[in-house]
Amino acid sequence: MPANESFARNIAESGQRAAARSNTSAGTESHAATFRIWRGSGASGALQDYSTSVSEGMVVLDAIHQIQAEGATDLAVRWNCKAGKCGSCSAEINGMPRLLCMTRLSELDMKKPVTVEPMRAFPPVKDLVTDVSSNFRAKKRIRKFTPRPPDAPDGTWRMAQADADRVQEFRKCIECFLCQDVCHVLRDHQLHEQFVGPRLLVHAAQLEMHPLDVLDRTEDLKENHGIGYCNITKCCTKVCPEHITITDNAIIPLKERVVDRSYDPIAKLVRLMRGRKSTDTGQGEAR
Amino acid sequence: MAEYQRHEHDVLVIGAGGAGLRAAIESAHSGASVGLICKSLLGKAHTVMAEGGIAAALGNVDDRDNWQVHFADTMRGGQYLNNWRMAEIHAKEAPDRVRELEALGAVFDRTADGRILQRNFGGHKYPRLAHVGDRTGLEIIRTLQDYAVHQPIDVHMECTIVSLLKDGNRIAGALGYDRERGRFKVFAAKAVVLATGGIGRAYSVTSNSWEYTGDGHALAYNAGAALQDMEFVQFHPTGMVWPPSVRGILVTEGVRGEGGILVNKEGRRFMFDDIPENYKGQTADNEEEGWRYTQGDKNARRPPELLTRDHVARAIMNEVRAGRGSPHGGVFLDISWISAKLPNAEDHIKKKLPSMYHQFKQLADIDITKEPMEVGPTTHYVMGGIRVDGDTQMSSVPGLFAAGECGAGLHGANRLGGNSLSDLLVFGMRAGKYAAEFAGRQSSPKLDGQQADAIVRTALEPFDRQGGGEGPYQVEHDLQTMMQELVGIVRREDEIRRAIDRLSTLKARARKVSVTGNREYNPGWHTALDLQNLLAVSEIVARAALERKESRGGHFRDDFPEKDPSYGKFNIVIRRGPNGEVQVTREPIPEMREDLKKIIEENK
Numbered sequence A: 001m002p003a004n005e006s007f008a009r010n011i012a013e014s015g016q017r018a019a020a021r022s023n024t025s026a027g028t029e030s031h032a033a034t035f036r037i038w039r040g041s042g043a044s045g046a047l048q049d050y051s052t053s054v055s056e057g058m059v060v061l062d063a064i065h066q067i068q069a070e071g072a073t074d075l076a077v078r079w080n081c082k083a084g085k086c087g088s089c090s091a092e093i094n095g096m097p098r099l100l101c102m103t104r105l106s107e108l109d110m111k112k113p114v115t116v117e118p119m120r121a122f123p124p125v126k127d128l129v130t131d132v133s134s135n136f137r138a139k140k141r142i143r144k145f146t147p148r149p150p151d152a153p154d155g156t157w158r159m160a161q162a163d164a165d166r167v168q169e170f171r172k173c174i175e176c177f178l179c180q181d182v183c184h185v186l187r188d189h190q191l192h193e194q195f196v197g198p199r200l201l202v203h204a205a206q207l208e209m210h211p212l213d214v215l216d217r218t219e220d221l222k223e224n225h226g227i228g229y230c231n232i233t234k235c236c237t238k239v240c241p242e243h244i245t246i247t248d249n250a251i252i253p254l255k256e257r258v259v260d261r262s263y264d265p266i267a268k269l270v271r272l273m274r275g276r277k278s279t280d281t282g283q284g285e286a287r
Numbered sequence B: 001m002a003e004y005q006r007h008e009h010d011v012l013v014i015g016a017g018g019a020g021l022r023a024a025i026e027s028a029h030s031g032a033s034v035g036l037i038c039k040s041l042l043g044k045a046h047t048v049m050a051e052g053g054i055a056a057a058l059g060n061v062d063d064r065d066n067w068q069v070h071f072a073d074t075m076r077g078g079q080y081l082n083n084w085r086m087a088e089i090h091a092k093e094a095p096d097r098v099r100e101l102e103a104l105g106a107v108f109d110r111t112a113d114g115r116i117l118q119r120n121f122g123g124h125k126y127p128r129l130a131h132v133g134d135r136t137g138l139e140i141i142r143t144l145q146d147y148a149v150h151q152p153i154d155v156h157m158e159c160t161i162v163s164l165l166k167d168g169n170r171i172a173g174a175l176g177y178d179r180e181r182g183r184f185k186v187f188a189a190k191a192v193v194l195a196t197g198g199i200g201r202a203y204s205v206t207s208n209s210w211e212y213t214g215d216g217h218a219l220a221y222n223a224g225a226a227l228q229d230m231e232f233v234q235f236h237p238t239g240m241v242w243p244p245s246v247r248g249i250l251v252t253e254g255v256r257g258e259g260g261i262l263v264n265k266e267g268r269r270f271m272f273d274d275i276p277e278n279y280k281g282q283t284a285d286n287e288e289e290g291w292r293y294t295q296g297d298k299n300a301r302r303p304p305e306l307l308t309r310d311h312v313a314r315a316i317m318n319e320v321r322a323g324r325g326s327p328h329g330g331v332f333l334d335i336s337w338i339s340a341k342l343p344n345a346e347d348h349i350k351k352k353l354p355s356m357y358h359q360f361k362q363l364a365d366i367d368i369t370k371e372p373m374e375v376g377p378t379t380h381y382v383m384g385g386i387r388v389d390g391d392t393q394m395s396s397v398p399g400l401f402a403a404g405e406c407g408a409g410l411h412g413a414n415r416l417g418g419n420s421l422s423d424l425l426v427f428g429m430r431a432g433k434y435a436a437e438f439a440g441r442q443s444s445p446k447l448d449g450q451q452a453d454a455i456v457r458t459a460l461e462p463f464d465r466q467g468g469g470e471g472p473y474q475v476e477h478d479l480q481t482m483m484q485e486l487v488g489i490v491r492r493e494d495e496i497r498r499a500i501d502r503l504s505t506l507k508a509r510a511r512k513v514s515v516t517g518n519r520e521y522n523p524g525w526h527t528a529l530d531l532q533n534l535l536a537v538s539e540i541v542a543r544a545a546l547e548r549k550e551s552r553g554g555h556f557r558d559d560f561p562e563k564d565p566s567y568g569k570f571n572i573v574i575r576r577g578p579n580g581e582v583q584v585t586r587e588p589i590p591e592m593r594e595d596l597k598k599i600i601e602e603n604k
Helices: A004-022 A060-068 A133-141 A161-171 A178-182 A199-208 A218-223 A235-239 A246-263 A265-274 B018-031 B067-077 B084-103 B134-147 B215-222 B277-282 B287-294 B310-323 B336-340 B347-351 B355-363 B419-440 B449-464 B472-486 B495-511 B521-548 B563-571 B594-602
Strands: A032-040 A046-056 A090-093 A098-099 A114-117 A124-126 B007-015 B034-037 B153-157 B159-167 B170-178 B184-194 B235-238 B259-262 B331-336 B373-382 B400-401 B570-576 B582-588
Touching: A032 A060, A060 A114, A090 B084, A098 A178, A098 A235, A124 B184, A124 B521, A133 A199, A133 A218, A133 B153, A133 B259, A133 B336, A133 B582, A161 A199, A161 A246, A178 A199, A178 A235, A199 A246, A218 A246, A235 A246, A235 B310, B007 B018, B007 B153, B018 B034, B018 B134, B018 B184, B018 B419, B034 B184, B067 B594, B084 B134, B084 B419, B134 B419, B134 B449, B153 B287, B159 B184, B159 B215, B159 B449, B159 B521, B170 B449, B184 B215, B184 B419, B184 B449, B215 B400, B215 B521, B235 B310, B235 B355, B259 B310, B259 B400, B277 B495, B287 B472, B310 B331, B310 B373, B310 B594, B331 B582, B336 B347, B347 B355, B400 B419, B472 B495, B472 B521, B495 B521, B521 B582
Parallel strands: A032 A114, B007 B034, B007 B184, B034 B153, B184 B400
Antiparallel strands: A032 A046, A090 A098, A090 A114, B159 B170, B170 B184, B235 B373, B259 B331, B331 B373, B570 B582
């Protein structure tokens, strides 16, 4: 196969490139760097400088772990997968909401101290750990997935990939809550109980646009979930590590539905006549 | 008993990944009051890391698939050490568990006619893995989580269990601490389901998160339950190897399922060189046939990259040892080559393997649509675990159940990719059901206050030694390095014995570790406690590995490189002896039912 020849060449070149990289980094060459980390319990605390030795392939979470092992054994930080899949290690790095495990040191100016702070929109617990329980409470308030009856006699449904695609974007969410952190309604105004925030609007959007779901949560969005608080500054979209187009694809369509339902008399009339997507079937069992 | 925060449940589920969530949901459906313990926040458990898919013989892509073929594949992959009853139940019930996920809101990728799409995976004869791109685990955990929060389940987040509690011979609950404040909590329960996952943190190169410290294995062992098959640790063939800080992070088998190939630094596709006898009939003769298989040609056989994980991992090790590896001690995994076959290869790869694209781009500066990845084996999964009844998932301790990775039996000597997610749901559901049933027959257990006080005193000892000994991280690090070197992919008697010696030194060091600070969210203290479990499971793995003087599945002995049929007749079972010593016994595998034997014969 001709593909195989070009392939072998490709491999050889890649090997050379990888070897070249390993000579300049990959733990062979390291230098000292300073991390300015928030230490504190509850609301009181201060930034504290730690010096540790770093090499190019490292991410910020590696440096934090190294600092823990080198003496700051009680430095509190959440983390799990270390591969950008679980959304545990959210923090603010040089003021930017990021995942600690996906932020490479090579992207940062290492000549200056790297500031690492907890997410500021949430009540501080200790060091880099915050109380994110409001997000879990907010999700409970959103009515659960409720499918239409199965399409086939064997209890299964049919769904086109194109329809799946639309909600699969929202279902990529890893619940890191960085979008909540950067949302001014939550961060500056602390309206956690009035406004569910971008993460939960994405959750609501995946339910509302789910090909099988039959509930209509429009009224809830307006009355209980505070969708009106969002004024579409799109900060949430910018920080999403999963690149979900939160504002354009999730929030704006939901806002449009709210507007249609509440303020469009013709649409209201049509709905009354058709009786589709009733709002009062919320007690339906999903099983 | 001193004052502890106290909770009472019919069923206490420890662990909130796929198995724990599914168990909790089932117990709640049965009407039991349920407590669910998460070591991390809800929805962050290791299940989120599962990428490739969930194995179930739905037959949506190839209608020749059925439970019998799935059963035979699972047994062959496990080299017939599996609990055949579990393999049967698993193959029969997995399709229902997958369909039920859809009823709970999961959105799987679709076939052209709108059904759940299935993909190829190592060791599975037909395309069998229902999937969502390469983030199937996230889809499953989120679906279960979003359903569970609307059920009457008390969720205890960021809570670590340090010991089970017993009332005589039966289970009575558990004792743990909350991470945030370091307060101890007592959970009284009529039945306990362990769903704590694996032991990967006993090794230095692993795809597992900090949570995977063998908690359930150690809790059960200390409570008197039997473990089995602990010599079988799965080293996933493809972990990242560069840069060093990401070494071990998983590269999904889905890359190979979509046509990715393994090559050495000479550009040679070495997997064709050595195909095991029992897979010869199912493996492609040439590259063209292998490619056709990945593209859904029903008449083609699978490429050798999709042989079982134990085999592929060893083949990679052989290349590296022979000096034909990549610059950082792995080999190359290439998916970009498919641009020679498909016109829109770049988009196709990004669509089919989005997280892999993302992961390599961000962590290694590699565009997998254009260049090969460097990969090598990484500690991924433990086939061994708590010995359970195949139908009910109850362990040898009455009222103590186990499901998911911390249980044993389904996978035998080697797990097939995709069989883990289905394991979680099938046996999570069963554990939840039978735990609730068991609880329904019991009165409230009596809790022994002195037992609890003693556990708490021991747990707090690292603070009493404040400033005295070394910190826990160094001991943990030394343990991981030692296990990787001496009880890793390739094992030898002298090395295993050396490991057992070193373990007693490490244990002595662990008894003296000290931590600084207070009990609030203190990772040093948490590590000191988790270390006890890691040491216990490490010794168990080493002792079991010493006992099995043959090579089979995930267990490879350099001094006994062949499979020995006499070792195919029993499981190695581990119990805690009366003086705290590790007792190793050989327990015969029950004779397989005739109808199941026939299925295996027919699928040879």
